[in-house]
Amino acid sequence: MKALKPDKLSKDTCFDSFVETGTLHGKQKGHLPAMGWNSWNAFGSGNTEELTRAMADAICDLGLDKLGYRYVVLDDGCYKPERVDGKLANEEVKFPSGFKALADYLHGKGLLFGMYNDVGTNLCAGAAVGTCGHEEEDARSYTAWEVDFLKVDNCYYPFDNATFSNPENARYVYAPVIKSITVGSGKAIPAKEGKLTGKVGRRRKDGPVLGLGTFDGTGPKYSPLGNRSSELIFTVNSAKEQDTTLKVTYATGKREGVGEWLQMSVNGTMVQDGFLPETATEEKFVTSEPIKIQLRKGENEIRLMNHRRQENTLQSYAKLLKYLRKYAPDRDIIYSACEWGKTQPQNWGHRVCDSWRILNDITFRVGRDGDPGHGDWVSGYTNSVTSQYNKAVIMDRFAGLERGWNDPDMLMVGMGGLNHSQTKTHFAMWCMMNAPLMLGLDLRRVKKGDPLHRIIANEELISINQDPLGIQAKRLFCSACESRPDTTYVRKNDRVDILVKPMKDGIFAISFINLSDHPMEGRFEVSEALIRKAFGEKVRLTGLYRVRDVWNRKSEVLEGDCFGVSSLKPFENISWLVIPMA
Amino acid sequence: MMSSSVNRGKEQMKGVPETEKEDQRRVMNANPVTLHEFADALTALSDRITGVGSAEKAAFEEFLRSSFPAAAYDLPLPRKDAARLLHVFLYRVCGEADLDWGEAADLADVYDCRICANAIAQVCVRGILRPDRKGIFEGERFLSEAEAAEALSLLEERLRYIDAACDCRWECGRNPK
Numbered sequence: 001m002k003a004l005k006p007d008k009l010s011k012d013t014c015f016d017s018f019v020e021t022g023t024l025h026g027k028q029k030g031h032l033p034a035m036g037w038n039s040w041n042a043f044g045s046g047n048t049e050e051l052t053r054a055m056a057d058a059i060c061d062l063g064l065d066k067l068g069y070r071y072v073v074l075d076d077g078c079y080k081p082e083r084v085d086g087k088l089a090n091e092e093v094k095f096p097s098g099f100k101a102l103a104d105y106l107h108g109k110g111l112l113f114g115m116y117n118d119v120g121t122n123l124c125a126g127a128a129v130g131t132c133g134h135e136e137e138d139a140r141s142y143t144a145w146e147v148d149f150l151k152v153d154n155c156y157y158p159f160d161n162a163t164f165s166n167p168e169n170a171r172y173v174y175a176p177v178i179k180s181i182t183v184g185s186g187k188a189i190p191a192k193e194g195k196l197t198g199k200v201g202r203r204r205k206d207g208p209v210l211g212l213g214t215f216d217g218t219g220p221k222y223s224p225l226g227n228r229s230s231e232l233i234f235t236v237n238s239a240k241e242q243d244t245t246l247k248v249t250y251a252t253g254k255r256e257g258v259g260e261w262l263q264m265s266v267n268g269t270m271v272q273d274g275f276l277p278e279t280a281t282e283e284k285f286v287t288s289e290p291i292k293i294q295l296r297k298g299e300n301e302i303r304l305m306n307h308r309r310q311e312n313t314l315q316s317y318a319k320l321l322k323y324l325r326k327y328a329p330d331r332d333i334i335y336s337a338c339e340w341g342k343t344q345p346q347n348w349g350h351r352v353c354d355s356w357r358i359l360n361d362i363t364f365r366v367g368r369d370g371d372p373g374h375g376d377w378v379s380g381y382t383n384s385v386t387s388q389y390n391k392a393v394i395m396d397r398f399a400g401l402e403r404g405w406n407d408p409d410m411l412m413v414g415m416g417g418l419n420h421s422q423t424k425t426h427f428a429m430w431c432m433m434n435a436p437l438m439l440g441l442d443l444r445r446v447k448k449g450d451p452l453h454r455i456i457a458n459e460e461l462i463s464i465n466q467d468p469l470g471i472q473a474k475r476l477f478c479s480a481c482e483s484r485p486d487t488t489y490v491r492k493n494d495r496v497d498i499l500v501k502p503m504k505d506g507i508f509a510i511s512f513i514n515l516s517d518h519p520m521e522g523r524f525e526v527s528e529a530l531i532r533k534a535f536g537e538k539v540r541l542t543g544l545y546r547v548r549d550v551w552n553r554k555s556e557v558l559e560g561d562c563f564g565v566s567s568l569k570p571f572e573n574i575s576w577l578v579i580p581m582a
Numbered sequence: 583m584m585s586s587s588v589n590r591g592k593e594q595m596k597g598v599p600e601t602e603k604e605d606q607r608r609v610m611n612a613n614p615v616t617l618h619e620f621a622d623a624l625t626a627l628s629d630r631i632t633g634v635g636s637a638e639k640a641a642f643e644e645f646l647r648s649s650f651p652a653a654a655y656d657l658p659l660p661r662k663d664a665a666r667l668l669h670v671f672l673y674r675v676c677g678e679a680d681l682d683w684g685e686a687a688d689l690a691d692v693y694d695c696r697i698c699a700n701a702i703a704q705v706c707v708r709g710i711l712r713p714d715r716k717g718i719f720e721g722e723r724f725l726s727e728a729e730a731a732e733a734l735s736l737l738e739e740r741l742r743y744i745d746a747a748c749d750c751r752w753e754c755g756r757n758p759k
Contacts, residue, residue, distance in 0.1 A: 045649065045697070076697070081651045091648045125697050126663075128651045155696075163696060364692075364699035365680060368673070374680065381693055 004121075004133060006159045006172065006312045009273060013315050015229070015307035016268075018348045021402060025322045028332050031354050032466050033405045034149065034436045036071025036114065041373060041410050041440025044366040045077030045125045048094040049102055051369060051442075056106055058443035062453060065110060067462055069439065071149045071334070072106050073114030074099075081127040088117075088129055088141045099145040107146065114149030115142065119316040119339070120156030124163065130156055131320050139323030147333060150324070152317065154339035159312040161256065162342065163218075173309035174259030175212035176250035176276055177204075179285045181302065183236055183295070184244040194232040194304070200257075201230030208285075211257045214309040217341035218360045220387050223489035224395055228344045231305040238295040245290035246271065246302065253282045265303045266293045313343045317352045336407065336436070340382075346395055350403035355436050358395065362388050362409035365417075372441065375412030377422045377571065378493055385412065385426045386493050386515055392433050393475050393497065394487055401470035405434050414441030414452050421571040424551065425513060427455050428573045431465040432473040432499045432511050460550040460577060464501060464509045473501035473511070474534055476526045486534070496524045496568060500531055503577075506540025509550075511575040514568035525564025542582040550575045557581070614658035614724035620667060621646055621655075623734055628675050631741055641674040661729070662698040662721030665711055668733060669701035672708075676741060681707050689719045710736045 011017060012024055023029060037055050039047035056072050059065050078099075080089045090098050103113040117123065117138065118130040131138045131152070142150060155163045161170040180188040191209040196202075199222075201211035214229040215222065252260040264272040271293050279286050317337055324333055337345055337353040340360045349356035360382040367373030376384040388408035395406045411430060413423050430437060439456060446452045477498035478485035485497075493515040501509040508531070514520045528541045547563075548555040551574070558578075565574050628634050628642065649666075659667075672678040686692060686703035693699055702719050705711040711733050714720035725733075 045645075077648065081648060082653075093644055094648060126649050126651070126654070128653075163694070360693060361696050364696060364703075365683075366700070371673075371679065379687075383693075 004158045006308065007315050007319070009270075009311055009315070012351075013311055013318060014270075015305075015311055018310070018351070020351075022351070024318045024351050025325045026329075027321060027325070027335070027352055029404070030401050031332075031334060031404075032401075032468070032470060033434050034071055034334050034336070034354065034438065035068040035462075035466070036073060036112070036149070036438055037069060037443065038073040038075055038114070038151070038410050038438040038440055039077075040075035040366055041363060041412060041415060042367050042442050044368055044373075046368045047074060047077055049097055052102060053105060055443050056109055056111055058446065059111065060109055062443065062446060062448055062457070064439075064443075064457060067457055067459060068466055069437070069456075070110070071112045071114045071438070073116065073149055073151060073438065074102075075116045075151065076123050076125040076127075076153070078116070079123070079127050079129050081129070083129055083134070086134070087137055103146045112148035113146060114151065114334075115145070115147050116151045116153065118153040118155055119313065119320070120154060120162065120165065121158060122156040122164070124153050124155035132158060132316065135320045136323045139320060139327050142324065142333075143327040143331070146331075148331070149334040149336065150320075151336040151338050152320065154313065154342065157313070157316070159316075160309055160342070163340075168254035170256050170258075171252070171254040171260040171275075172312065173213050173261065173306060174253075174257055175262045175304060175306040176252040176260060176279070177208045177210045177258055177282055177285075178212065178232055178304055179208045179249040179251070181234060181304070182247040182249070182287070183293075183302075188249065189234060189236070191232060194234045196230060196232055198227040198230035200228065201232065208251075212304060213257070213259065213306045214344055216256065216309075217344050217358075218382075220359060220382050220391060220491065224341070224344065224346055224358065224391060225487055225489070228347075229305070229307060229310070231303050233304075234302040236295065236300045236302055238297060238300055241297050242295050244293060244295055246293045247287050247290050248276070248304070249285050249287045250276060251279045251282050251285045252276060258282055259306060261306050261308055263303075263305045263307065264291070265305075267296065267300055269294075310343045310348055313339055313345070314348045314351065321352050338407075341391075346398035346406065350398075353404055355405040355407040357407045357409060358391050359388055359408070363412055363415065367415060367442065369442070372445070373415045374417040375415040376417055385418070385422065385429070387491075389429050389433070389515075390489070390491050390493075392435065393429075393473075393499070394489055396433075396472040396474050396486070399434055399470075399472040405436060406472070408433065408435050410438040410440040411456075412440060413456055414439075414445065419571070420451060421569065423452075424455055425571055425573040427458070428461060428511055428550075428575050429513065431461040432501050432509065432575070434465060434470065434472040437462070437465060458550060460548070460553075461575065464503065464550070464575075464577070467501075467503040469502060469504050469538070471502045471538065473499035473509070476500050476530055476534055477524065479520075479524070496520050498524060498526050500526060500534065502535050502538040506580050508535075508539045508578050509575065510563055510578060511573050512565045512568060513573045514571060517570045519570060520568045521566065523564055523566055524568070525562045527563075528561040540580040542580040544581045546579045546581055548577045548579070550577060613727040615664075615727055615730040616656050617650060617659045617663065618655040620659050620664060620725065620730055623730065624667060624671050627734060627738055628671070630738070631676065634675055638675045638677075642671060645670045645674065658724040660721060661711065661714075661719065661723050661725050662695045662702060664725040664730070664733070665701040665705045665721070666698050668705045668710055668737065671737070672704065680704055683707060688717060689713060690717050691719055691721065695721050705733075708740065710740065
């Protein structure tokens, strides 16, 4: 088999292009968060055609399709474990009629068909049918199957140390340890004279710099805000415009923080983007061959970096998109990136995708036929409602109709482990944060009007999630924050948050959320002034409002300049639609 | 039964690039068991369990067929995949419900494998497959012949004990048939 290697970067996929708002390959934008059902949390790898048809029937019988739940997505476990004549194929025992027949069944019911794959060589459950190197034939298959939604995972990715990849693939995504650079025949300029940007890089006590790459955001430990990539930047003065050379003294490694791939640019022109020869150890420094560069008269900026973690992943997602657009130019396929926040997709996802996962999975105890699986409210890792919420709630700046949506993973409504209050609050959080609403339960367990149905079919909460302005709620109050509740990453759950979300016609939604396991008493409020400061003209502030509680469906008139509650039960949320009256 | 697997593992490394070879050597331990051997041993065990019928066995086979490429069958079996097989065996063949993770949640590497995390926790919390060392499961390391034999023995012992001690098949963690 031909050895896989990362693509050469185009101008459109390099790090410096991320701030541009344009999409790649004509990716359509303007989609509201996707709503539907995904097989993973409900059935794991054990989903079948029979179960999928039963879920589709239930969606229609329960009236969920009328509320917007239209995508029915087959997650991992639906393909044969190997390609057949180079193509993807259905697992014949679980999906005997094939995917096109299932698509026809779903489309016949007015629903939409979603599938799953991976940018790596294998799917997460092991099947050797990842899209890497097969983007074109897979796009043809998805087009033939009339797929409307594609969730694409990141396991077995060959150009990063992703889940199930060789850990030494870190060599692709981190620069070597840098000791110095040398311009022309001048003296070596030690790393300590360079400016270190971002929060990943660090200087060793003896001078060299490591950590030139992008922070791995799969886990919940660090904030997604701020510069998550590091560069080492030198300013070099030249008495004249000249052609000269640049050498680097470095040592390589193959682990998170130290790699072998170096990118260098001089005054914005990339002069190096590839592996440097391997050194014996991370302590054994060598000097590279000279690289031809041009300096201008005066100050010159030389950047040493490695943004390949983000760039490689963007390129892989873009490559599949390119062929989807080629073979299905008129099909508006929703593209869901599931790279678990590893590569800080909030920076680049908007160029190709409709949503991007922000962390590893919300649960590792998925259900199966006859077992609802298990979800947690709190955990030390990503597998809980609060772990996902705590990160997503400060990521509103990355979301929007022209960008896409932060995805705190699929809903755990109906799974074991969450009580009724936690389940209601979980759903309200996802609605307020404009998260995709992908149900993950066996819908045969739901009856019209039962407690689960009243949560997932809450029309007012859904209207908040699907509001045409597409603005993710901002946290304007957090009882655990001393300041900046909208940007402070808080993982302590003994607290009350207040989220505010502008909606069309000057209406706005407010959620008061008690994340703790005990009642909260006090005055939890936000003022008109605070809301105005956050949203300006996007909300209409009149001093007189009709306030409608979306859970008890009661309305009352509120006159004043503050919105508040004085008590919240454990895990409770009180959520209002606020309609200006004057 | 499992003695040929070492040579077979070496055969599999022919033509593998040096860096990948190093990685494979890093995780290869003495006498690794192949997927084929371990799956066969579990299938043989299912023949000895009271009340296991053809439907349960077919469900286990279906998992194998749909989860692993044919090329994986003769390769050494990583411990994480051994945990998956044991977990599927527990719930598909034996009808056991999942238990709370308990101390298994503290394994530092339990989340390294998203699709194996629950399986690792379930076999560890039952004591069928032990962590490699305190706080570390080491899912990438290949399952040794000794570990496989111990896991199969502990599993059989557990099933015999449950069958002998309890008919209810509820409180013991097994679902009613």
